Amino acid sequence: MTHHMYEVAVRAEATLGEGPTWDAAAGRLIWIDILGSRVHTYDPATGRRTVRTTEQHVGAVKPRTGGGLVLNLRDGVGLLDPDDSFRWLHHEPVPGRRANDAAVAPDGSLWAGTMRYDEAPGGGTLSRVTGDGAVEVILDDVAVSNGTGWSPDGRLMYYIDSPTRRVDVFDFTDGRAVNRRPLVEIEEGAGFPDGLTVDADGCVWVALWEGAAVRRYTPAGVLDRVIELPAPRVTACAFGGPDLSDLYITTARVGLDAPPPLSGSLLVVPGAGKGMTQPTFAG
Template sequence: MRTPYEVAVRAESELGEGPTWDAAAGRLLWLDILGCRVHTYDPATGRRTTRRTDQHVGAVKPRAAGGLVLNLRDGIGLLDPEEGDTGGGFRWLCREPVPGRRANDAAVAPDGSLWAGTMRYDEAPGGGTLSRVTGDGSAETVLDDVTVSNGTGWSPDGRLMYYIDTPTRRVEVFDHADGRVSGRRTLAEIEEGAGFPDGLTVDAEGCVWVALWQGSAVRRYTPDGRLDRVVELPVPLVTACAFGGAGLGDLYITTARTGLTDPPALAGSLFVVPGAGRGLPQPAFAG
């Protein structure tokens, strides 16, 4: 059965990514990594804002103190609150530039820490990391031998963490407790020709939704790894997904057009699947 989608925001993002529902503001956050832009979209009013960043930005999340936290090329930055805008003054929380490396996807854990991924621009094997950053700026590396650190999310009870290192084609699962992970194993593997797993989100039933780069789709996997639903899209580079809107019932999907010689008209747009399911409330970054 085909799942109907709508175009929420028609755009030409080079690398649209990181949809996140900002519950306090009633808006969706998303970004263009290569375009150095943070976007907001209010589905109730249609209002949109855009803010440029000084460097490539891999993820944006709400802060518990107000404002936003950014996973940037050179580290983790904070935007202070400012009424009517995507954020106020900027400052670094922790900064560790590495030549040839940039930020990629990130997620906020149940305890409010930010799990921030990196990758090399040339996608050299083992050149990326996944780090846990707390509200006071303390950072520790959780995984130090990944290539393209991507989707990260937690089960409804917080006891499992799901993770994607894109070139492996695997959606992996770890046991999670007290900011530590163990027991790494495979939940699902994307078959040849179906694309590469990119961003992910977990719904209230514990199912994992996975965006497929070069796959023109989002897939939903049950907690035991069974594929039970596919959302097909009219663009090849599907990057990430997140639930938002009233009751967290709508699935928002970001896409890209980078590297396409003849991109489809909607490549780089933000899509939405109304009433796709029920998402989990996402914690704000504790900083």
């Protein structure tokens, strides 16, 4: 049940590495350094890497259906067009608040989270942002909005507000998330749940901040696999590679007095499982 089969995909010293996302059209992994205001790409076939600096802290970056990227930024949601020009889709600065993790729903909307820099309870939100820039606040009372994902049939949504130590599940119909309930509670001493991804079997993979691991839970909430990692602050995970079988994992150095050597690197577990093709942002 416990595996140690990680490899180093990109050796880096990201302050707060986050948000691995497989860009299928480009055959590359996108990942970010939230507090370093950087968007990274990595092509595992060629080893080619790019780094782009953003003008403010970036919580998540996802591919768009028509090309380019959507960015969950400190002051709102922005669009990067294929020609590299930037524009705001939704601009809503709130002092003391920044963007955090985000995910694209089956209908192509962006479910974008925020949090306060001081992580105050109730200071964060989860909003549904459509391609035309319409924004609906779904949850207005979260602390650290984090992993969000959907079951293979699109009927369930999983969500993490990290300080709760829970992975919650909602029923998802017609773009609505209702009937919130706990799926998993992370025990004391095992860290805090951070990012998540859902595999083709409907199992939920959860990155554990301060837990030095990624865990896989069945749709019933039963722990069935642990991947132990050489960095305590594991932030997020996503399947990538040509057949979506490699699990990419981001890590962070922030707040560690003596970060282990691989803290801040992008790790990968080849052949970890079978991911799903992720929808692209319809805007």
